[in-house]
Amino acid sequence: MLQLHTIRENKERIIKALKKRNMDAEPILSAVLDLDEKRRSLQTELDATLAESNKLSKEIGMLFKSGKAQEANALKEQTAGLKETSKQLGEDLNKAAEALQEQLYLVPNIPHDSVPAGNTDEDNEEVYREGDIPELADGALPHWELAKKYDIIDFELGVKITGAGFPVYKGKGARLQRALISYFLDKNTAAGYTEVQLPHLVNEASGYGTGQLPDKEGQMYHVQADDLYLIPTAEVPITNLHRDDMLSTAELPIKYTGYTPCFRREAGSYGAHVRGLNRLHQFDKVEVVRVEHPEASYKALDEMVEHVKSILKELKLPYRILRLCGGDLGFTSALTYDFEVFSTAQDRWLEISSVSNFETFQANRLKLRFKDENGKRQLVHTLNGSALALPRVLAGILENYQTKDGIKIPEVLVPYCGFDRIE
RNA sequence: GGAGGAAUGGCAGAGUGGUCGAAUGCGGCAGUCUUGAAAACUGUUGAGGGUCACACCUCCGGGGGUUCGAAUCCCUCUUCCUCCGCCA
Structure with a gap:
């Protein structure tokens, strides 16, 4: 399996090298990079949502500790929406990561420079x-x-x-x-x-x-x-x-x-x-x-x-x-x-x-x-x-x-x- | 195959619902001391994602669940240990 960062940085070089395998790698590498981008943006979004609920949870904990149960319960209600969002984002993220993995498994290794071109x-x-x-x-x-x-x-x-x-x-x-x-x-x-x-x-x-x-x-x-x-x-x-x-x-x-x-x-x-x-x-x-x-x-x-x-x-x-x-x-x-x-x-x-x-x-x-x-x-x-x-x-x-x-x-x-x- | 117990950082080993990514010890790294080394002392030390760098997120065997919040509670799988059975 090729490393993602290698593909990100050397797409054209890899496409050229894979021609030796008689493979047009352009479509799959583009698909990989698209999925990678998608995955990363979902990850960022999910992280932000989780950061928000982590923050709220800590506040709730502190409120309970200092005996302010009412305020704590009020904050609890705010977390429901965040929970829903992060659940959805998590699912999307998994799907994107799986799709990416699947594509990545289909890309063969990059032939060494000395490998001659040829079919059989x-x-x-x-x-x-x-x-x-x-x-x-x-x-x-x-x-x-x-x-x-x-x-x-x-x-x-x-x-x-x-x-x-x-x-x-x-x-x-x-x-x-x-x-x-x-x-x-x-x-x-x-x-x-x-x-x-x-x-x-x-x-x-x-x-x-x-x-x-x-x-x-x-x-x-x-x-x-x-x-x-x-x-x-x-x-x-x-x-x-x-x-x-x-x-x-x-x-x-x-x-x-x-x-x-x-x-x-x-x-x-x-x-x-x-x-x-x-x-x-x-x-x-x-x-x-x-x-x-x-x-x-x-x-x-x-x-x-x-x-x-x-x-x-x-x-x-x-x-x-x-x-x-x-x-x-x-x-x-x-x-x-x-x-x-x-x-x-x-x-x-x-x-x-x-x-x-x-x-x-x-x-x-x-x-x-x-x-x-x-x-x-x-x-x-x-x-x-x-x-x-x-x-x-x-x-x-x-x-x-x-x-x-x-x-x-x-x-x-x-x-x-x-x-x-x-x- | 049956019955119990366990799984936490490189290792050992605390932690049973709220600043715990995690005490402590060992090991590793850096420094002080030393002619040098050892000892002693001081500091530092998990991984992955993300960022120019931070922030931030995830990870306490795997997966799922309860909860505002899980290393900690529940379910499930796997592995290891002890005892019994079977066996080259």
């Missing part, structure tokens, strides 16, 4: 590429075939016990998955991130805090009986750890890493591109989250990018980094880098990490602030990234490391797996 993922800008794309022998298989061949992931069993998009990992498949989680967590904690284990269900306030609500309500699983949501990413519980906090500069930066399953309804997406592990309703992910001083946040973003690079390098997977264009940029993000590994057998790139700076967008919703060097309260910047998302990394490993008679395990994972081949 085809307009994303490749900024880095590393690793050789292996030449596979004839008969190389996509991972869902490999999964079947070596009996390491069973999609049909998942369908039986739950539904499509809930795979069952078996034997060395399950072990490899667990190995990846441990390896990622070890890498992240070595880089200074504090490991946390989190609830996999969150309440409504948390959903609003990180921006999944209200705009992405349909993408989360909702447990109606208790009004809780299954987390779509660890970002939600982690970032909300600091909701409503007032931090000191000494506490910054805060760095967390956490492994959780992630649940996404992904309603309406079916077809060839979602086969196998490519898109699931439940998947595992290790996330990193940072809470930063505003002046340090872009340096932090670069650090996160370098960190993810170091992991992919160790796994020896061919990957590229994209700077997302305005049209592809997430609602809450100011700047996002996507990491994609090349899936040899599918001959396409698979997104395995997304690293973003949200600047103050989430912090404003979260009321997550700190006292700066001058003792002034400021919103922090929040950032997060996957390090890494499991299924597509697994797909990449299976496909890129396959040989005629088995799948090799990347060297760094062998100690975690306890085996070096899947046959």
Whole structure:
């Protein structure tokens, strides 16, 4: 959520920046500013009315104390009208504030200057590429075939016990998955991130805090009986750890890493591109989250990018980094880098990490602030990234490391797996 | 799940209808003293809105109500504690 004063002072600049998202923000920003003005004038009016009745109440109190009951009772009659007025103003004020909030929730974050214009993922800008794309022998298989061949992931069993998009990992498949989680967590904690284990269900306030609500309500699983949501990413519980906090500069930066399953309804997406592990309703992910001083946040973003690079390098997977264009940029993000590994057998790139700076967008919703060097309260910047998302990394490993008679395990994972081949 | 109790400023803890946004202690900040530090002493110190700055308004877990007036009374929700039951 953007801050009102930012909109008041930078309307034209914001409109221009939001054009990168292919959005004409003029109407909504004007509506926001109108509602803001309305809200404030109602507030002023209400304040004046309340000040008047407060004054009268005090007088009445003093009169009673000094035994002048009659005069007091006479004053009482004067308060009736004020009461009526303030009640009405209060209602109007609430309505205006609600309408304002509603509009404000619809405004996406302002893209960073470096965000390229563009409409779709085809307009994303490749900024880095590393690793050789292996030449596979004839008969190389996509991972869902490999999964079947070596009996390491069973999609049909998942369908039986739950539904499509809930795979069952078996034997060395399950072990490899667990190995990846441990390896990622070890890498992240070595880089200074504090490991946390989190609830996999969150309440409504948390959903609003990180921006999944209200705009992405349909993408989360909702447990109606208790009004809780299954987390779509660890970002939600982690970032909300600091909701409503007032931090000191000494506490910054805060760095967390956490492994959780992630649940996404992904309603309406079916077809060839979602086969196998490519898109699931439940998947595992290790996330990193940072809470930063505003002046340090872009340096932090670069650090996160370098960190993810170091992991992919160790796994020896061919990957590229994209700077997302305005049209592809997430609602809450100011700047996002996507990491994609090349899936040899599918001959396409698979997104395995997304690293973003949200600047103050989430912090404003979260009321997550700190006292700066001058003792002034400021919103922090929040950032997060996957390090890494499991299924597509697994797909990449299976496909890129396959040989005629088995799948090799990347060297760094062998100690975690306890085996070096899947046959 | 049942029965009781509680929720107040960074923390602890007073306050049961009228200058209470809230005593007191601790902590924080500033100063005096000191070569420096500690101790002691003095002052200062909640948040949000609003204003150039004041004024002013709101906030004592959330929501609603009674009253001229609510931290204080009533209803309701949430959370925590104690006891009982159940349980990995």
